[in-house]
Amino acid sequence: MTDIFTKWPEVAEMKILNSGSVIEKLREIFARFGLPNKIVSDNGPQFRSEEFIQFCKNNMIRFVTSPPYHPAKNGSAENAVKSLKNEKNKYVKRFRKVYFKEGDIVYARDYSNPNKKEWKKGTVEEVLGDRIYLVRLEKGNVIWRRHVDQLIEVGKINEKSYEIEENEKGEEQTELEEKKINEVKEEAFDKKKYEINESLEKEVEVPLPKRSKRKRKKPDRLNI
Numbered sequence: 001m002t003d004i005f006t007k008w009p010e011v012a013e014m015k016i017l018n019s020g021s022v023i024e025k026l027r028e029i030f031a032r033f034g035l036p037n038k039i040v041s042d043n044g045p046q047f048r049s050e051e052f053i054q055f056c057k058n059n060m061i062r063f064v065t066s067p068p069y070h071p072a073k074n075g076s077a078e079n080a081v082k083s084l085k086n087e088k089n090k091y092v093k094r095f096r097k098v099y100f101k102e103g104d105i106v107y108a109r110d111y112s113n114p115n116k117k118e119w120k121k122g123t124v125e126e127v128l129g130d131r132i133y134l135v136r137l138e139k140g141n142v143i144w145r146r147h148v149d150q151l152i153e154v155g156k157i158n159e160k161s162y163e164i165e166e167n168e169k170g171e172e173q174t175e176l177e178e179k180k181i182n183e184v185k186e187e188a189f190d191k192k193k194y195e196i197n198e199s200l201e202k203e204v205e206v207p208l209p210k211r212s213k214r215k216r217k218k219p220d221r222l223n224i
Helices: 019-033 048-060 071-094 159-201
Strands: 037-041 061-064 105-110 118-127 132-137 144-146 151-153
Touching: 037 132, 048 061, 061 144, 105 132, 105 144
Parallel strands: 037 061
Antiparallel strands: 105 118, 105 151, 118 132, 132 144
8 A cells, every 4th residue: 555645655465365354454554654534445345345344434534446447546556566566576687596508498589570479499609697698599590699588498488389380480481482483483374375375466467469560562453
């Protein structure tokens, strides 16, 4: 929970999240800081129970819930939870141990397609630091430089689905190559067919018979 005026957060570990356990933790907090004038919460069942509502009435605390499916109404608490989670993740990453050494088989994040999260299998070629590695890919003999957060240990990824995806990619590439070859063949066939038809459609020039240019004289007839 968070105090709306001071922004002071209070975090309590809850093994059981019911009205009784929530009331118990609130009593511990109120014993240190005093009773609040108002409590704003989400619509969780532990807050909407008769037990919790009666607890607020007995302590003269005004109790308000945020609208359903609208956590922004209780933005102060939501921001506090978000900040605490971010700090926890930073702490975990900061003290994370080195998992890989040279020769380890790993999956490295592939950024060739930014719209799809993909991984490539490879071997750790060299350890450049506590968190930076050079990984030689299994296919293509390419070396990538990756941070420890961009690598996954073998066994922590669904290798079966990965292999199926790789096989599907190979089959898809083969189909594309075959399709391209067939298109080239069809294009060459159509071009040849067009040339033949064009040659058949050309008009054949028939030479005209030559006429003699000699002038013919009128024959002389004998008048008897």
